[in-house]
Amino acid sequence: MAVKKPSSRKKGNRVTIHLECTEARPIGKSPSRYTTTKNKKTHPERIELKKYNPFLRKHTVHKEIK
Known part of the structure; x- marks a missing residue:
């Protein structure tokens, strides 16, 4: 059985992104x-989702940041 090296991982189109609340900073x-x-590849534009913000205790719009 062949053992894979730790550096040989999949490299695809999926990337890790961060979403940040848009309503918290102004207040x-x-x-x-x-x-x-x-x-x-399928979603080149920035994502915008409604997620829960525990600091505001409500669901708010979260936008993708770099």
């Missing part, structure tokens, strides 16, 4: 951040 609260993945 002086901490923005919540989420980490997820997306396929950069």
